[in-house]
Amino acid sequence: MPDPVQPAVVSPRSDVDRDDAGRGRGRGRGRVGRVAATACGVLLAACAHPGVAVEEETRPSVVTTTGILADLARNVAGERMDVSQLVPDGADPHSYEPTLQDVRSIVYADAAFSNYMLLEDHSIIRMIDANVREGVPNVSLAEAAVRYAAEIIPLVENVSLDTVWLGLRVRGTGEEYGASRASHVNLRATGIDGPGELVSYLTETFGNPAFYFSTADGLTDEDTTRLPPDAHTHMSWAFTEPGIYELTMSAELVVDEDTSIDLADETTFTFAVGTNPHEVAGHEGSDVLAHGHADVAVDIDAGQIYLYADPHGGGDHTQRIYAADEVVIEVPNRALHEIPPDPGFRFLGRAGDQIYQLPQAVLGAHVHGEIDPHLWHDVGNAQAYVEIIRDTLIEIDPEGAPDYRENARGYLLELERLDAYMAETIEDIPASRRYLVTTHDAFGYLGAAYDLEIAGFVTPNPATEPSMQERRRLVETIRNLEIPAVFLEPNLIARSDTLTETAQDLGVEVCPIYGDAFDDEVTTYVEMMRFNAAILHECLS
Known part of the structure; x- marks a missing residue:
């Protein structure tokens, strides 16, 4: 046994030469939470x-x-x-x-x-x-x-919303500061000016809200979100009254337990809630962001906070940078929503009252990067x-x-033989039926490598509940493509009511497929991949 080391502490969180066998492929390429520290x-x-x-x-x-x-x-x-x-x-x-x-x-x-x-x-x-x-x-x-x-493969998000999908993001690596993948950025709300309260929160997997920022009791150090480098997260933004809101934010890079660095000057973002975004005093002529996917972004390397957005929401990597003082984020009247009757949402006001809300595109904690x-x-x-x-x-x-x-x-x-088996087995599925609908977006590489189209998934992340829009899109996909079966990961059965209920309603089969984890039936990588190819062939053919 190696010699014992000095006490080690877990930081808390919110996250030779090539062998002759080579690759030999022989074919074309068609949150919020804490972990206890201990010594x-x-x-x-x-x-x-x-x-x-x-x-x-x-x-x-x-x-x-x-x-x-x-x-x-x-x-x-x-x-x-x-x-x-x-x-x-x-x-x-x-x-x-x-x-x-x-x-x-x-x-x-x-x-x-x-x-x-x-x-x-x-x-x-x-x-x-x-x-x-x-x-x-x-x-x-x-x-x-x-x-x-x-x-x-790039991880592409393409969610059609009729308002801005606004999240938080960390860009850059911070290598010049000695940052590593264990480092994190604290993005803090430090000031608010507006006619009502602003609350940003995440609806977790089972519907419970977790706060990012809330002005209801004043802003404190608790109004801070922690993200690792090169990550972003989704959230909802709720405003209790119409009018102009100005939210000021600061950012700190925590390199390790001994080193933290203030990254940028305080930066103020402007929201036009239920009012004309083109007539905001001091912002005449500014860009108005009303659609697409955007993030309040901390750039570690540039030492700036700005808005990083794909205004068209097409996932085609047309993101651009908006300086905070040159853009207004629109929260239109169509963003009015009733406060749910669930007691967990009383922080927004009384059930049935209306609030303006930029909704979270998917439910559940969903921190990820740019590559699948x-x-x-x-x-x-x-x-x-x-x-x-x-x-x-x-x-x-x-x-x-x-x-x-x-x-x-x-x-x-052995993997070379497995690769050939995967290609031959999936190729034998009729092209008109070679569509995969799954619980979450984890099979892009399977589709790209073996000419299998990823027709749809319930949510982009397994720790999520689907929105109504995602439910409708799932039903339409299965009907329009006449898909005979959908696929469910065994370790996600408890979270997959939507997929199983939809399949039952439409009379299609539910088949197992393995994504991130083994179980008692499948215990090795080769077994997992062979099983997936065989079950795809069986259920789709």
Whole structure:
């Protein structure tokens, strides 16, 4: 067992050469919350008392975030290393929060592998980065996979709303300040001027509101949102009275527990609520943002706060920057909504009263980046993961290099055969039926690699409840394309009433498909991918 390290603390949150087998593909490419902090000495008596006898352990250990990554690592490590995972099988890596036992696994690990690209909940990433020992490889496989020609897909959001879809965003890396993926930005509301109250909040998966900013009791340090670098989140903005509102915000980069940096001067954004946005005093001639997807954005590298928007909402990467004093955000009269009767929404006023609201496009905590992180649904990308894992294990255990190379070579050949099976099986589905409708948007790589069209999904994120608009769009998609089956991830059954009810109403089959996690029936990556190809063929053919 490695020597115990000094106490490690978990930060709280709101988040070789190429083997001969190569890729060998042979075909074309068609929140809000906290994690408890603890020290190693609290976790283990052996940590606090090095003299306590413990079972001798000679093999190095590797820790991964998910079961999928653990399986890839075991196929390379063989018998020379112990491999464990943080997110249990059946759990959702997008929302799993780590435990104290997870800290122990990281403290004693000789290598740590995560997927990242904001796949895992940021609390997992912060815990890994705060507790992995100095000098231990800490590898984000999705980011590193491009070294072995992994193909990545932009994560495109295209939600048709009749008002602005307004969120919060962090842009840039902050490398000049020493920021890492474990760093975060505090975006704070510091001032408000307007005729009523402004509340920004997120409706969580089961309908409970979580606050970002609220002026009802004055603005304090609690009116702060924390986001990791290169991420953004969705939210609702509610205004109790019509008129002009000016919201002032500041931003702070927290590099680590000892270093924080004020990023920009206080910046004021203007909202025209139920009034003419073209006649706002001091903003005559300013741009008016009335549609599309926009974010109040903190640019770490530029040291600025501005509005970053795609005014057309087409997801075609036509985003532009609006200086705060050169744009007015419109909250039109059609944004009037009644306050729900649910007691949880009394913070907005009395049930039945009307408020002006820029709605959250999807319900549930939904912090993500710009690249789809589910790379492994393209087997070629999984091969790239294996090659990175092989290189890393050789780095920490050079004596085992022949074993790791041989294990990786054999497994890459197995994945080569799997890739061919996936292509042949899905190609055998009639083209007119080769449509995938799922619980959440996790199968873009499967579609791109194997010529399967992603026709629809209930929500962009598994930790969400669908809006009425999303329900209607789902029904229309299934009817118009005459889709014979929809697909449900076993670990998301409890959250998938909409998909199953819609399928029953339309008389289509509900079939299983595996996305982010294994279960008792499917326990390896190869089993998962073969199962997915076979069930797609069975249910769609």
